[in-house]
Amino acid sequence: VGKQGSQIEDKTQEECRALLEALNKVAACYRHLVVTIGGTSDSQNLREELKKTRKKAQDLAVANRNKLTVFLKDKTISKDDRVEYERLWVIFTTCMEILEVDMRKALEMGQEFHGGTTGVAARAMSAQNMKYEADSNIDVVDLKDLENEINQVGEMMMEMEMKVNVPNWTVEAKQDPGAELQSTISVGASSVGMISLNEQNKSVCDITRLLAGIIFTAVLIIAVVLAVLVIQLS
């Protein structure tokens, strides 16, 4: 029974870790997207992607919080387990902090830069383009949504701090300095359990990869044909 119990524990810990890993990925994604706002590669598409990523982040955040609080409130878990959950909790809260900051930055910049280009140009464009106005309306709605979501996240984090009493400073990192140089996945979750995201990021690269694949196969075929010809000739 003990072995089974620990197995169950491990499994739930793995689930937690997987959820965290997912949230981490979304946060990294979001960071990359937010950085490009207002820059030279800004576009309407970017806004869409931002929105989607945000939604994913929210869902994952709630899921993580629910799962972790269950374990942290459970007084019957062993000391080692508790230490591990506290560590995961600190990872979670730090991730949420980063997400919240990025969301606020996105809001601020979104209010200043509309649509694909810089403010001046956008204003010039909007005078001519009615469709663009419609888009900018969507933008406004989106920004409002964003603001609400930010507030929600902020409230959630405050609530978390009140209810779950985990002293951050007592958590010791498992990773030593320089651990990022190793190629293994950090949290320790198996790659099978991970939710794969980033399809949108990969979309551009997928096309290039596809092209590369096609060209490669083409070259291969040509090489084979040439070889056959050479053999035939000789």
Next chain:
Amino acid sequence: SQHKAQGRKQTPGRAPIEALVMEMQDPNAGIKMQTQRLVITAIPHAMTGSDILAWLMNRLQISDEEAQNLGNQVVQHGYIYPLQEPKNLLLRPDGSLYRFQTPYFWPTQHWPAEETDYAIYLAKKNIRKKGILEDYEKENYNALNKKINHKWDFIVMQAKEQYRAGKERKKGDRFVFECQERAYWLVHRPPVSNFQELNSISEEFSLIIFNQQSLMRSRVKSSVSLGGIVKYSEQYLKHDPIMSGCLPSNPWLTDDTKFWELNMPLVETPTKLRVERWTFNFRELIRDPRGRQDFQLFLRKEFSGENLGFWEACEDLKYGDQSKVKEKAEEVYKTFLAPGARRWINIDGKTMDITVKGLQNPHRYVLDAAQTHIYMLMKKDSYGRYMKSPIFKETMNKAIVPEVTKFTFSKRYWKSSPSPVILRQQEEEAKAKAATNAPMDITQLCKYTAPVSHLAVYTGICEPTSPTSPTLCEFPPSSPGLVTLPNSAACPSPISVAIESTPSSKRKLEASNSVASTHIPSIAEATEVSVSSNSSTTAVEEARQPLQKSRMALSFSRFLKRGCSNSPVFATLSPKCPSVNSSRVQPLDGDQQQVTQTKSKKITNFFQIKVDIPSECRIYPIDSEDEEEDGPNVAKSTEKEVICPWENLAEGKAG
């Protein structure tokens, strides 16, 4: 947590420089941008330094120099970054390439460059460069690893993930992003010079201290403190002249100064309200001079009057003339603390040690520990009994309730109250009178059974030359006020200061104590008779009678006089009054080496001589007149004042 976003509002307007930068980027009216090739990558939207300068000069109609200045500012703040020499944050007026920084990385005050982000950046760079970071980056990395260690797992996770996500982007985009990020951190975490580091370190250090002190402050629940205020208000409501009026009347309204007269500090009969206040707590009693007077009467009856006397002396030291601190401290020591002192107070050994050590370098608060001890003693012990005592009850009965002033139209006689100068003189006279007429603070019997080392005093055998004892000049001359301990607030704890400043005295104390104990046996035999005999009980009874002219500090010496009249040496060595000049007390540390050596020689002679002196030599009560009656030898050696541990060798030899 870093909720720096709390309370953040949308910026009302853009900073002018940002507006300018935005204009620069305008596709129509902005700077001409091109796609540059750097090595194998094509960099979009790059521009040359000279183009930027030209644009600035044209748009703002400023001179070459001004444009150069402005351009440098723009680069240094991070709105534009150089591509070829990233660390050189200047606008070169040539073909060097620059790019606009993305708004995410613009410097704003709302979003200060965060440690977590910097750590993630360094970790990413570590991955990218396969562990090869610059020196200052390595230092920062290690420092951050220590500082935000609890976040480190996340930092590694996020760094790896951001790196991976970056790799999945188009090469051009990825390169651009890396440049942008690098530029941002070069602006916000530049390779720091040592001087700047020191400044920030001292700032951080003082921050740390401040936070530590804040943590140490005791906290009280608001419900508790509110309850305290309510209780206080209820208790003092009747006593507040503004809230409840005052009897006989408010002098400001009726011009009748009776209220002030009746409530003078040392009035003969206090008012009932005033006496009632003494019952609230000990502090009220001891703060009121009239209350102290009454309390002192009571204490005398209990033979612990020296406690209040000591307390008052401490207050005088704390709040009195600071130029006389040394003399006052000496006097307090001689009167209250020295073994065999006239009004010896009973405090525990540890406090006594601390106090005596502190007296090496006397200052305002040197007696704090002892004073607190005595205060608590009085509060917990005597105060309760005082409240039940007949003295207090009598005072309470005699207390008056003034009648309300009858408003008369009669002619008023304006009499001025006595000048404060005169009042002060009167006070001092009264004090001096009280001091001279004070009956003895008869110490309890049990004191005598305690430190037998007292006996060593009377033998005059002090510590011999101990090889380790230094002289006075070796004392570290530290001024108490300058020692700041990390955990103390504005006023460093005087006790700890005193301890800090006298590290070497401990050895001497120990040396002296050990010596004293070894010499006891020779005298103990002689005195055992007196101590154990039932003359002690009779002596105590005798002691209870009020002594009017006596100046004896300890009845112990009277015992000895009774018990061993054959050794008048004790009697002559007993403390005399006035305390300043004649009591002899044991020097506490070895800085008196030479003095004591000569003294011990003298004293050994003295022994022999003394035996010959007839016992009808009057010893009790010991007055200054009596001293003259004693033999000249006695006079010489007893002329020597109390040897205070901090006194100069020269002073000591003067005796």
